[in-house]
Amino acid sequence: MLVIKTKNDLRAELDKIDKEQGLGFVPTMGALHEGHVSLIERAAEENNYIVVSIFVNPTQFNNSEDLEKYPKTLENDINLIASVADEAIVFAPSVSEIYEKNVTHNLYDFDGLDKVMEGEFRDNHFNGVGTIVEKLLRLVSPNKAYFGEKDFQQLRIIQKMTELQHLPVEILGCEIVREKNGLAMSSRNERLSDTIRLKAAFIYETLKTAKQKFGTENVISIKDWVHKAFEQNADFQLEYFEITDSETLTPIKQKSNNIKYRAFIAAYAENVRLIDNLALN
Template structure:
């Protein structure tokens, strides 16, 4: 399995691949890989000849240093897991210095308000950090397609906006959420949960499903109030936000319109771990 930790080595390798008329797909990750990541790799493998999986914990998208320090890292295990999917996957594992040099700061983007709600409201500077690292990787790898999970749906929409703003040629592909048997959206952060709390966190998805069933007959305000009550009665889970938003603009729902698609978004604390999820409602 080719593993590179410098941009120069990676670009040299990809140049040879493109000389064979190979298309290139990129799956950006922060490591601690799980079946959700592997589903992205499998999707990429169906559409691209050469697959690059980046493993890089990006410091500029963490608004809390403690969260960055606790983020799980196991490169050797990640590489072994990728080998089970395809031993020809190209792994890019740069250092912070290789990516940022002496300039460890985020670019400031204008995301047309996509970053002003939900995650952006609660995590200052987060999406500027995401946009910065994804732009750097897209310019380094120059993939034909890049694959992202819909668990981070707001992030997906923001990356699409960044590609539009920067006039990059990469096609951004969104892939369905992979879930644990009890419904919890797969996330590297799940590994930090105790067994009991991890099971209880399936309550997040069951609540989203109930909200979806209510969406056809009840108002958004009533649904939001109901969700708030459900979490107030749960001793292990603390609701940070629940929002119903229009899917394209991410604007909170004002009045339901038949020609628009809506999605429920949620963020919850379980122990000291922050979990997010979303579900299309119509």
Template sequence: MLPIKTKNELDKLLKSKSNSKVLGLVPTMGALHKGHLELVKKAVQENDLVVVSIFVNPTQFDNPEDLKKYPRDLSKDLALIESIDSDILVFAPSVSEIYEHSVHSKTYDFQGLDNVMEGEFRDDHFNGVGTIVEQLFKLIKPDNAYFGEKDFQQLRIIKKLVEIQKIPVNIIPCPIIREAHGLAMSSRNERLSEKMRLKAGFIFKTLQSAKEKFGTKSALKVKEWVKNQFLKEGDFEVEYFEIADVETLSPLKRKVKNKKYRAFIAVYAEDVRLIDNIALN
């Protein structure tokens, strides 16, 4: 399996294979794991033709060191994709191919979805996400695009991007895939020591307990309890824990009947930033 490196080559290939086929897209930054592969399998089941993009997008990193350390292994990624279906097209462009002469992001009005949680701690992150996703949508013109719920805030923002830019694509959310001990699968997990990777199951275990407590306690009490759990554990540094409205992502102050809420967390373990979330009702 050979990756497609240029936009022109991809455009020609897609035109030659179009014939009114239903086209699916799975955007990734590579370092593929089982979570990514579940997205790819779902896309293969639901579409006639699938494109997987592999591109470590510099404009969504606010920390240059994080960008530098992000795991990359294109040959391994290609082998994993080929094991699912050898007809999948893999688009793996260079930074210069995507951004040409100027590596910068567009500015979007995501109507406040980008100002909380990840947006509060990662400057301009979602403008970078929006820039690359919009370019991929306009270049590939997929009918369906697949995103994991681990990045739930990103998922909401991509849905908003499609709405404000009037892009004709169905956004398909896919459940979080977890390791055996509960840690949400992420390319960054590879940077954890084996001991810490096992211990990091504590994050999901705490979220599950928070969900139980949310049934009888206020959001403030649940937040205090979660922060105390991590303080007692000691091996993690909590960047944020928030309970928010699923639609607006606004932090919850008082529960409203028939509204859906989700808990979101970001923690550091061995200087590796891990995020997770869970539906509360």
């Protein structure tokens, strides 16, 4: 397995590859877990060649403290990738290698996909995400790129960005991988105490109950129930709960036929921000 740290070295290695045989790409910020492993495994199954990037992107963090606390476990990450796909190319650049002297984000028009939920609470977050993903996609030029559905809003925005920038890559969403108690796997989970990590099953259980209620109750009553459920649980502070059109991410007030819907939650536990979502129909 190759570990590459510069753009020029990556280009040189990719020039040796026949991309018609399939080049898959899995961009990550490191601190890899079983959710990432599932993306790498799928990429390896569907392509003859794969690139996995490990890069903590500063332009998508609104909170400098959050950036500083983001776990950096490069050696462990490389070993994990090798155990899953030992012929992968790992691209682990520095911030200066990616951004040079201009650590800033581009501005995109995401057709409103970035104005709700995460976008409402994290100003310019998705401009930062779009910037780094565009840079990496242009550099790697894969046939397919793989993203987890835990960050479903991010997935839809990256799909929109590739469409706007006319990038010839298929953006594929992969199912959420969960811990035994149902908590969506995330690098942030490592910052939770063992007790709260177990109790965080509450988030997924709330989503599942909301899905059950979606069959018989209206949207307003479901949202009221979720807010009350969080008010009664002192371990978790709800930031938002929304039910949206899965395609446009527009929050809804009532259901319509022939439209796919999804429920989204963001909440804090022990000052750690956790997100999750679930298809409702």
